[in-house]
Amino acid sequence: MTIAAEPPRQGFRPSQLLQDSRYRGLTIQVIALALLLALIAFLVRNLVVNLAALGKDFDFGFLGNRAGYDINQALIPYTNNDSHARAALVGILNTLLVAALGCVTATVVGVLAGVLRLSKNWLVGRLMTVYVEAFRNVPLLLWIVLVYAVLSESTPAPAAFRGEDAQASRLFGLIAFTNRGTYIPWPVWGEGAGVLGIVLLLSIAAAIGWRIYARRRQEATGRPLPVLWVTLAILVLPFLVVFVLLGAPVTLDVPTVRETGIARFDGGVNVLNSLVALWIALALYTGAFIAEIVRAGILSVSKGQTEAAFALGLRPGRTMRLVILPQALRVIVPPLISQYLNLTKNTSLAVAVGYADVRATLGGVTMNQTGRELESILLLGLFYLIVSLIISGVLNVYNQRIALKER
Amino acid sequence: MSDLHSQTVAYSRDTMLPPVPPPRREAGAVRWLRENLFSGPLNIILTILAIWVLWLALRDVLPWAWRGIWNAGSISECRTIRDQLYGEGTSAACWAVIRARWQQLVFGFYPASELWRPPLALVVFLLAVLPILFADLPRRLLWLTAAAPFLIVWLLWGGPIWGPVAVALGFGLGWLAWRIVARAGGPLLGAVAAILVPVLYWIFVDAPLTAALARILPIGLTPVRSSDFGGFTLSIVIGLSGITLSLPLGILLALARRSEMFIISKVAVIYIEVIRGVPLIVWLLVAQVLLNYFLPSGTNFDILLRVIIMVTLFSSAYIAEVIRGGLAALPRGQYEAADALGLGYWQAMQLIVLPQALKISIPGIVNSFIGLFKDTTLVSIISLFDPMRMSSTIRATTEWGGIYWELYIFVAAVFFVFCFAMSRYSMWLEQRLERSHR
Amino acid sequence: ATLDDVKARDALNCGVNPGLTGFAAPNAEGVWEGFDVDVCRAVAAAVLGDATKVNYVPLSGETRFTALAAGEVDLLARNSTWTFSRDTDLNLDFAGVNYYDGQGFLVPSALGVTSATELDGATVCIQTGTTTELNLADFFRVNNISYTPVPIANDAEGRQQYLAGACDTYTTDASGLASVRTTFENPEEHVILPEIISKEPLGPAVRHGDNDWADIARWTLNALIVAEELGVTSANVAEMAAAPTENPEINRLLGTEGEMGAMIGLDNQWAVRAIEATGNYGEIFERHLGESTPIGLARGLNAQWTNGGLLYAPPFR
Amino acid sequence: MTDAALASAPPVSDEVAVQITGMNKWYGQFHVLRDINLTVTRGERIVICGPSGSGKSTLIRCINRLEEHQSGHIVVDGTELTSNLRNIDKVRSEVGMVFQHFNLFPHLTVLENCTLAPMWVRKIPKREAEATAMEFLEKVRIPEQAGKYPGQLSGGQQQRVAIARSLCMRPKIMLFDEPTSALDPEMIKEVLDTMIELAREGMTMLCVTHEMGFAQAVANRVIFMDQGQIVEQNTPREFFNNPRSDRTKLFLSQILGH
Amino acid sequence: MTDAALASAPPVSDEVAVQITGMNKWYGQFHVLRDINLTVTRGERIVICGPSGSGKSTLIRCINRLEEHQSGHIVVDGTELTSNLRNIDKVRSEVGMVFQHFNLFPHLTVLENCTLAPMWVRKIPKREAEATAMEFLEKVRIPEQAGKYPGQLSGGQQQRVAIARSLCMRPKIMLFDEPTSALDPEMIKEVLDTMIELAREGMTMLCVTHEMGFAQAVANRVIFMDQGQIVEQNTPREFFNNPRSDRTKLFLSQILGH
Ligand SMILES: Nc1ncnc2c1ncn2[C@@H]1O[C@H](COP(=O)(O)OP(=O)(O)OP(=O)(O)O)[C@@H](O)[C@H]1O
Ligand SMILES: Nc1ncnc2c1ncn2[C@@H]1O[C@H](COP(=O)(O)OP(=O)(O)OP(=O)(O)O)[C@@H](O)[C@H]1O
């Protein structure tokens, strides 16, 4: 079993660049790279020449200048005296907000619709098919506009909440759906609120502890312990007790309608209709795609799996949780994550309802006022690219973990 | 025989029982209703909920749509007619706007005398696609496929026929150069020649040649400007040209991404990820405001062309991923068999791999097309007259200001019909493929 | 130079609003019409001798200036407000004012508001990317009252939101408000508040740096205005141009005296063609915005200075 | 597959394990099972055969209520199968089933496959369940595969895991639906050996199979079905050597000639 | 599979067809082929056997450079296989290969499968290529299938098409990698008969197979591989009746006992 030495090296001949499989790839790559660099050089040169001709430069200094415009939804303090950079940040946060809300809701909607589409109930199944097909086959932009219009047509104006015999009433007396937006109460942290926070944290820890304990107990004795109810109790009861003991340190700032002048709500937080419309439209649109993914995922688990579980005596609920879902999830999660990616990119359609996302601030008003198209669009693209890369990074990690487990 | 015991098991049936229809509750409409609508408490609740949702959704919409007025010259006329028919203030749609402006919704500002051209171009396109989809058609039809792009461009934009002919000639020259040079100097030189000759031809010879030919033999159609394209014609033009143009690019990208050459595959990966990571609307912004910065100063081609270029670059990244899936679905054995027979890389790709991979990818390509077709509505944001923008423009006229839902519903319905048909087609294809693979 | 480009192209690239009632919109035949469009037509007629040789390039509020700066359009006739920063910073020059507008408020009568100062706490629908946004902020700050802006994408959406009651008031240029109001089912249930909170001189703009071209745009507009002042109309312009009249200014305008055309690089008939194509300013106004149209705007500030308005063309001499 | 297998099997008792009387089942309009009467006593080993589509699978799937019957009675180990969920749960945890396509849970290891049901249905502590599982895995001779995932095993090994998984619930009755027909010839033997061993220990078994060697070696009784009816039943010896009905003869000639 | 087959085969010449000296191959860290030395003369019919994973496939795939070897020399028909692409092209067009899974091109008809390489690699006119193809299809006894697609043929027919496809390139050497192991028993014979006929005509063949009947009837030499090494080689008679190494004995006992 001799380990043979390397084959003798022959002298290098130029014809090998094309004829030798070791070098040909290199040759091609060098040529391709050269062409690519030439193209880039060409573009950059044009850019420099054109910018010079227009008397512009490439400078991000404008981000520090005063923005001068108002944004009607800012998650961080913002006035029109703040800089363009801060306006962009406000837009970024707004984009992320609607993307996060959309993803969560789309998942809920999609899972529900996907499961209902498989339901034995003919009517429900058909209804869900109509929903899925309607949303998948009509452009999202149209849906955003339509949802916005439906929303403002179907909700009452704040004036309708006025007076003793108001035509409209609030949900639980707290939440008001109006055609301006949804007004929800907001907690005001009073004295002692910190204690409450600590209690809440403690009970969350306790709840997690209980779950772990319950699992251990079950493994040891076989008897499962109630998890859901106990968790709820741990989370709610101590909080209530401390809340009462401390004399209600947290109060709700409930929105109230102004009775004089132009009707409007004061207090609480206003969830803008543009946000709601965008949110609903994105969630329903993406939800339709997710429904298909979920349906395919569940169908991908063969009927034999259910039957085997049933034959072992597992109840339908447990079968779903222990056998079907874990298998369906592997099929569902990767396309699901790419739907999240699509949804995030689609938030850029916010412009249709005037929601102040990053495209509207950085890529809209800022770009328009400062005339810095190149810099603004570059930053805008970079932001979306980074978000996308993060999301697809998560996807890759998940795929790798599955691959590990499958092995 | 109920008392069968293992010691006295012997049993043989001498008369076979005939089949009996099931008990009543197991058959017919009763069974259907019970199984499909009322099979349990949860099911009953769901049924009731579904009916309630349907009622909510249709209660107001159906009468409004049904009462719709189809014949009127403006919205105020619509309102007068409505007041006469149903009384003051009843809700009724004013579909008349669609009758009055359907031409703009479908064709944009395309000259009224030339309206036959876009549909004819679409027919040519469909005919050209046929020989690709159905391998059993005569191969000679592929010539139509090759000629179709030029024919379609000519039909849509008009002008002397010599423009497209001269451009096509360039491709012919490239092919000729390839044949001659590749034989003499090897494939790499051949490729260089096949690129260089037509490019030089297009830069230096094309324009004068076209002009000369047009002077000698003036055959042509009325020229139509890009800015006259609008409505669904615009959507279809952008969508179809985006998909077809991105196909070759997507194939190259997919092959590059699967290539073993490090630089090539990484460049492809970066391109694909960057394109897919940024929303189309930002790319359209780039097309609208940035593209000019990157081109030699003075070049200024029209926005439609820029949008088509951007859309092509955009969808090529998506198509590349679809085709990569198709390539991955091909068993390794196909590559090996091609290698073992002595076929070169491009021969193997052209003869063995791509025909199969593309066939597998057709449903995916159709799906990308549906997505792209829907996304063409985004060009409204950069002021191209797609159906959405066309609707707002119609609303800006004094006759139809105040119309809202009718136009959107019409646009949505047309999109739905197109996309739904295509998605069903791609599903059918997928199923057929699945079957033929077994 | 732009003039040469236009002549070589034999068409004027004119940036217009993709749809603003009365100012620019394609009609059922797809022909662009409107108050702004006529500026394009007049310039095309003056320069190329044919008012139809215009490529209309619809531009959104956000991209109009970029398009002009990048050379996509030769002339921007898209109800753009002439402001200091736009004139100086954005690489463009305003050629004059073709419509003196001002931002107003449209409210439902039911709101019970008679003055804009009573709008405390109002929700205001407003188009983004325009000066209106900035004016609004200034007005409410000055009057020390609060408001909530509802940004909207375009006029049609704004109208829809306003009618649905999603905002208490709709603000945009008063001309726009008037035209919006006419499309309502019950226009009488809505009022335009008396306050005009801003100066909105709307005018055509050209790229900065090509003064010859700017002159052509500026003086074509002035020719239309002065034509009204001098009583030259599309009906009588041919007759007046046939032979010199008693009024030397008319003669200079119509090229029967002097060499005014050559000074801006055109022939002497340029103004005649422009007036023939579109009529004088008054005719244009009446055709698209005036009392006889559904929009029914009064001349107001846009009357000739002789009638107490602001229209005041510098002398042709 | 020697007669020795049978010889050492415990004698069949008189206790009734499964009793089916006058049972009928329809799929929509299609009458799949017609007037089935069958009594299985504890320790019996019954082989069911018959042409494809004759309702064999449906019959045994009715026994643990994977299919619902529409008339007649099925009593399993003293519990009647009605739509009462408690009864169904009870029956299912006493009846083990092995499918043609194994139906192992691919996301769980072999050991987890075997402990899942004992832990969640029988509420047995994990450690104990694992011990039992290992015991049965040893019985089917694949204890060393306990940590692997089903996808990593050969077909024969998978089917043996499926058998072990059922046994972990300590069922009183085992149902087999063509347990070897999806396997390669070499693997069939592994599985049949396991089943023979089970039979030897006295497990009550109902087995749909076409392995006639197995039937002859192990069964007390062979049941022949056709068109949803039990056409003939007899001891294996009689059944194979001396079939009475014409259908049986025809069927046997096809099977054995094959 | 009679000895008559061998009797009529032309005698083996002295000319060298394939010469492998001191060849080694690694997959990453894994040493698949270790110091292989093998000379095949023109007209020889060599059968390679050995346990799974012993490197048989890898060895014959090295001969037409479907796999790259890392040291040693392989000379095929006078051409050394280095990374020189011209040489690789030359060798590949002289060496035919038949795969276990046929690897026919499913989108081309049988005839097109057979004419593809002659037309594109050998640049033979279409008409001529088709004539040759029909000739070889006749030889493998399926001329009537020429117009069909591979998917419409049985496995045995597909494998015969694969053989015809290789022959159309008029190769000097044929490599077979378990050509019959994906086939049903009935079809194996069809393919083996075709191969025997080829052997009779004096084709140089290297064949990985476990069909020992075939080896005995046709081969000049049987090579036994294990763990990447050639452990034993001999004439079939000696090899089967009188294996020398223990490994060979063990292997043969498994194969033949099976
Ligand atoms: N879910 C179902 N709906 C309708 N008919 C069914 C269903 N399942 C089975 N059948 C029909 O019932 C009959 C009996 O099926 P069953 O599976 O019990 O046959 P089998 O004897 O097990 O056949 P095989 O040997 O092929 O497994 C067949 O004709 C089959 O087509
Ligand atoms: N591409 C590869 N990468 C890494 N290892 C490989 C690769 N291909 C094969 N091997 C390994 O190389 C060894 C030899 O493989 P080879 O296919 O030559 O065996 P074989 O003798 O043909 O076996 P079989 O009879 O199963 O076909 C095996 O252990 C295999 O796992």
Ligand SMILES: [Mg+2]
């Ligand atoms: Mg069955």
Ligand SMILES: [Mg+2]
């Ligand atoms: Mg092998």
